Amino acid sequence: xxLHTRTLLEAKAMLAQGETTPTALTAACLARIAATEPVLNAxxxxxxxxxxxxxxxxxxxxxxxxxxxxxxxxxxxxxxxTKDAPTTCASAMLAGFMAPYDAFVVxxxxxxxxxxxxxxxLDEFAxxxxxxxxxHGPTCNPWDAQRVPGGSSGGSAxxxxxxxxxxxxGSDTGGSIRQPAALCGCxxxxxxxxxxxxxxxxxxASSFDQIGPMARTVADCATLFGVIAGYDGRDATSAQLxxxxxxxxxxxxxxxxxxxxxxxxxxEGGLSDEVAAACQSAVEAxxxxxxxxxxxxxxHLQYAVATYYVxxxxxxxxxxxxxxxxxxxxxxxGEHDLVGMYTASRSxxxxxEVKRRILxxxxxxxxxxxxxxxxxxxxxxxxxxxxxxAALGQCDALIAPVSPVTAWKKGEHVNDPLTxxxxxxxxxxxxxxxxxxxxxxxxxxxxxxxPVGVQLMGRAFDDIALLGMANALEMALPRLGVPTGIPA
Amino acid sequence: xxxxEQQIRKIAGLARIDLEYGKTPQEAEAFMARLAGQMDAIVxxxxxxxxxxxxxxxxxxxxxxxVAPPREDEAEKKRPTEDMLQNxxxxxxxxxxxxxxx
Numbered sequence: 163x164x165l166h167t168r169t170l171l172e173a174k175a176m177l178a179q180g181e182t183t184p185t186a187l188t189a190a191c192l193a194r195i196a197a198t199e200p201v202l203n204a205x206x207x208x209x210x211x212x213x214x215x216x217x218x219x220x221x222x223x224x225x226x227x228x229x230x231x232x233x234x235x236x237x238x239x240x241x242x243x244t245k246d247a248p249t250t251c252a253s254a255m256l257a258g259f260m261a262p263y264d265a266f267v268v269x270x271x272x273x274x275x276x277x278x279x280x281x282x283x284l285d286e287f288a289x290x291x292x293x294x295x296x297x298h299g300p301t302c303n304p305w306d307a308q309r310v311p312g313g314s315s316g317g318s319a320x321x322x323x324x325x326x327x328x329x330x331x332g333s334d335t336g337g338s339i340r341q342p343a344a345l346c347g348c349x350x351x352x353x354x355x356x357x358x359x360x361x362x363x364x365x366x367a368s369s370f371d372q373i374g375p376m377a378r379t380v381a382d383c384a385t386l387f388g389v390i391a392g393y394d395g396r397d398a399t400s401a402q403l404x405x406x407x408x409x410x411x412x413x414x415x416x417x418x419x420x421x422x423x424x425x426x427x428x429x430e431g432g433l434s435d436e437v438a439a440a441c442q443s444a445v446e447a448x449x450x451x452x453x454x455x456x457x458x459x460x461x462h463l464q465y466a467v468a469t470y471y472v473x474x475x476x477x478x479x480x481x482x483x484x485x486x487x488x489x490x491x492x493x494x495x496g497e498h499d500l501v502g503m504y505t506a507s508r509s510x511x512x513x514x515e516v517k518r519r520i521l522x523x524x525x526x527x528x529x530x531x532x533x534x535x536x537x538x539x540x541x542x543x544x545x546x547x548x549x550x551x552a553a554l555g556q557c558d559a560l561i562a563p564v565s566p567v568t569a570w571k572k573g574e575h576v577n578d579p580l581t582x583x584x585x586x587x588x589x590x591x592x593x594x595x596x597x598x599x600x601x602x603x604x605x606x607x608x609x610x611x612x613p614v615g616v617q618l619m620g621r622a623f624d625d626i627a628l629l630g631m632a633n634a635l636e637m638a639l640p641r642l643g644v645p646t647g648i649p650a
Numbered sequence: 651x652x653x654x655e656q657q658i659r660k661i662a663g664l665a666r667i668d669l670e671y672g673k674t675p676q677e678a679e680a681f682m683a684r685l686a687g688q689m690d691a692i693v694x695x696x697x698x699x700x701x702x703x704x705x706x707x708x709x710x711x712x713x714x715x716x717v718a719p720p721r722e723d724e725a726e727k728k729r730p731t732e733d734m735l736q737n738x739x740x741x742x743x744x745x746x747x748x749x750x751x752x
Contacts, residue, residue, distance in 0.1 A: 500748055524662075
């Protein structure tokens with residue numbers, strides 16, 4: 163069995179037993195990156211030299227302190243700041259930008275002994291659902307290279323499915339961890355808002371953005387979550403909680419005594435037949451594991467897509483005002499006054515989707531529209547949170563599909579942004595409410611043969627219980643096998 | 651409500667974006683027409699939130715319902731000036747340099 167096909171926990175056990183070494187694992191992942199990148203384009207920066215040096219250093223030191231990720235190769239989405247590699251956000255605006263510090267989660271990975279092998283591709287500034295709006299070029303889906311990997315953490319998901327690393331960190335603003343995980347056949351976990359510090363993550367929509375782990379199994383995701391979660395005073399929304407003990411999640415093997423809510427609005431309309439069928443099988447699998455299943459309604463969910471695009475675009479237009487060509491990033495040449503330089507730099511540096519969202523955000527915040535859009539959407543957001551809280555008062559987790567369809571063809575929707583926005587309808591309600599959600603493979607679509615994801619959504623800060631339920635459900639779901647669109 | 655090209659230009663100006671930057675007049679015309687169609691569809695769709703009954707509902711701007719007390723007011727060692735200037739597109743001594751403001 164090739165090293166790169168192992169799970170993170172298997173690799174960890176092999177390291178502990180001396181069956182492999184940090185340098186062997188890192189070399190295996192770098193070889194896998196070299197073999198698959200001509201097809202995938204999942205990585206923006208590959209850290210061959212620093213990764214091998216780091217692995218050799220860890221190997222020489224041994225693991226006397228039992229570091230939880232000692233010698234494990236991982237990737238991080240290229241919007242997380244790293245002081246030893248560029249952080250581009252897949253934008254021409256930040257080409258070559260070197261952050262003077264590590265993001266909190268990158269600090270945590272390093273402290274835990276992980277080896278960062280690459281920084282992964284994304285939709286520009288995380289705005290998109292197909293990793294097509296990247297200045298680095300689109301990433302392809304390892305199950306079919308003509309198709310998108312989902313987004314915005316598409317590079318992380320495609321790379322994991324292809325064996326480029328044992329885990330990755332992504333970010334989820336409206337589904338950007340869960341949806342690419344679903345479309346590539348891996349696991350993605352969006353923690354409760356505030357559980358993982360956003361310090362050093364380039365902001366898109368600050369009241370939505372949440373960093374989380376991606377991996378090939380729930381247990382691997384839980385292990386990474388245990389490393390990156392916990393209080394950080396440098397993020398004003400960081401909850402004062404210690405790093406969680408993930409052992410109870412790993413030990414949960416049954417759903418006896420648990421109640422799952424099937425949110426009827428998430429199963430109505432727009433689902434392809436194969437997605438509906440695979441997710442229905444996952445509900446049956448949950449029952450087989452002992453869960454009781456009830457039907458639940460979230461009546462305000464019909465407004466979620468519109469509410470999200472008002473609020474997230476507004477926050478984006480504010481957050482991205484910092485890119486003005488003064489302190490960092492691209493500066494257009496040949497402008498002779500300050501406002502001209504701002505305008506030329508932003509016009510040249512941002513891609514089309516980013517500009518579209520800045521325009522929408524500026525529009526909903528502008529004089530005369532603020533009450534009708536921004537204020538109104540914030541009120542609907544509270545109603546939606548109340549819906550989720552009421553639903554999760556009646557059950558332990560909600561279960562739903564992640565994406566209404568399997569991976570679509572590259573370029574299929576590039577001129578129709580509204581259709582793409584609506585693709586997020588199953589994931590972004592959770593971000594509006596700030597709750598945790600985990601996406602795991604439900605099986606392969608009967609028609610397309612492409613991965614289908616199912617998600618569980620849970621109560622605020624009950625992340626470990628949610629991962630435990632996902633762990634138990636995963637045991638009853640089919641294994642997807644090896645992706646068919648890349649070199650073996 | 652319909653979104654016109656004129657409105658889009660005004661909003662873009664507020665956001666310091668020139669949508670026609672680097673485009674030929676023909677490219678700019680085609681792009682603006684396409685963008686206006688897209689923005690009109692998006693704004694038409696988000697207008698749907700007006701139907702939600704939000705009477706008496708307090709807005710929710712951030713879902714961080716946990717209390718986040720301010721950290722201790724302690725002096726911190728700042729990063730070296732050179733670190734902060736390392737990505738500056740243009741600098742003069744220890745300052746960021748910009749074109750004339752007036």
